[in-house]
Amino acid sequence: MNSRYLTPQELWQLVQLRRALHASPELPDQEAKTAETIAAFCRKAAPRAQIFENIGGHGVLARFQGAKSGIDLMIRCELDALPITETSQLPHASQTPRTAHSCGHDGHMAILCGVALYLAAHPPQNGSVTLLFQPAEEIGEGARRMATELRSLGISFDYAFALHNLPGAPLGEVIWYPETYAAASHGLEVEFLGKTAHASEPHNAITPTFAVMETIQAWMDLIKTPGVFSDFVLITIINVEIGEVAYGTTPGHGFLRATFRGFRQDDLDKLHQLAVTQMERIAATHGIKTTCKIHDIFPATVNHPDANKVILSAARSLGLSIRQATAPLAGSDDFAFFTTNSKAAFIDLGAGVQHLPIHDSGYDFPDALIPVGVDLWIAVIHDVLKK
Secondary structure: OOOOOOOHHHHHHHHHHHHHHHHOOOOOOOOHHHHHHHHHHHHHHOOOOEEEEEEOOOEEEEEEEOOEEEEEEEEEEEOOOEOOOOOOOOOOOOOOOOOEOOOOHHHHHHHHHHHHHHHHHOOOOEEEEEEEEEOOOOOOOHHHHHHHHHHHOOOOOOEEEEEEEEOOOOOOOEEEOOOEEEOEEEEEEEEEEOEOEEOOOHHHOEOOHHHHHHHHHHHHHHHHOOOOOOOOEEEEEEEEEEOOOOOOEEOOEEEEEEEEEEOOHHHHHHHHHHHHHHHHHHHHHOOOEEEEEEEEEEOOEEOOHHHHHHHHHHHHHOOOOEEEOOOOEOOOOHHHHHOOOOEEEEEEEEOOOOOOOOOOOOOOOOHHHHHHHHHHHHHHHHHHHOO
16 A cells, blocks of 8 residues: 555554544444544654544544634544445444344544644644534434534634545546435334224224235325436335234334435425325325424535545545546535535545445445545645645
8 A cells, every 4th residue: 555645654543543433333322432542642642632532422623723713624434334234244343133234334433543643744734624423324313413512612614625445446536416415304204093992893993904905005106207207316214104004903104214215405495395285185084183293314425626625536546546427416515504604515435346234234445545635635624625
């Protein structure tokens, strides 16, 4: 592994950190030890940096302030792991039951710690650089909480950047998105309220069974109807509950849970309204009352053209391979909460054509990607702060 900005000894230090983090993963909102490890590393590596802890949960900031005012730049990574049992059998495999860094957040943290090593020796002369380590990304809560708390602290950013590793793409390839990076989404929980009866007398019940089945079909037809939406939309049924495991009872109560997605917020809002209207109409025909709750709200992550230009300029200066994405990601990311008042860009960084996919139980972040990420972010910092 080679880096334009760090020594081989510093890179090995980051690999060791990454593997230690991989062996001790923590689930969303349980990242206390991970946050302590990151804060301790940043304090030792960059004693002049201003360290903030417990921001929006277990969030950590390492802030490097220049002597003169200027552009305020932020780079974000994630602290949390997934509820997955690791099967890699690596020496640094997860030691935490049913928890694993199967998304590569350990590698993302190591990359930002590498940037901290560089900034300790080369602090900004003007403006500021904030390295943000976010909790609870996997459940879509951490960024929103951190953004709220940062506003109360009077901390804002002119530019904000983030990356995610992408298995299946050549190692170190920069994949950029002209506009939307990731879809807006939210979860919808519908409760169906009817009346039970004996299983031998279903005609005396008001059962939600048929209302739920008809609603699912209506929703699947809705997303396929041409001309209704301007861009991609999707409804994924994630859970259905009807009644109890009681063979003598006709059920009178049920739940339908689904995730709604759209590349455009206006399309997602329209999808939600049409779907709820359909569900209420169907339920009413069966004499069923309903209530709705919304969960896991993710705005669309939309890249700013100026931030994209910075990414592309930095990547070209390093001689990295660059590819424009053909479409946004159907998944969502709560980085969107940092983009409201910032020029922001979220990119993917290739993790290798043959690399196991993220969320696979055998996944392990490729250490060879660490210097690529470090060099890219340092080049971005140089580009932005010289403005």
